Amino acid sequence: MVIHGYKHKPERCPACGSKKILDRVYGYPSPEMIIAENDGEIELGGCHKEDDDPDWQCGDCHMVLHKLD
Structure with a gap:
């Protein structure tokens, strides 16, 4: 499995461009x-x-992206 890690939110998806x-938001969702x-x-x-x-996800191909600590 390839993990794509970034210090900041990437401008483009590495898979589809x-x-x-999108920010991936956690917690009980409000309306x-x-x-x-x-x-x-x-x-x-x-x-x-x-x-x-x-921490993020491509809105088109749904690839998930991680923030590096």
Whole structure:
């Protein structure tokens, strides 16, 4: 498995070249968060964030991207 790690949110997806890199948001989703996900503005990542969970996701090909600490 290839893990793509970045210090900052990348401008383009390394797999497809898309500029649609979405923040992956964790926690119990509010109604506003659900609307934002449906509008393609964020990606919901689940209720709990583990250390190895991704921070961003490509909105086109769905590749997950990790922030380096």
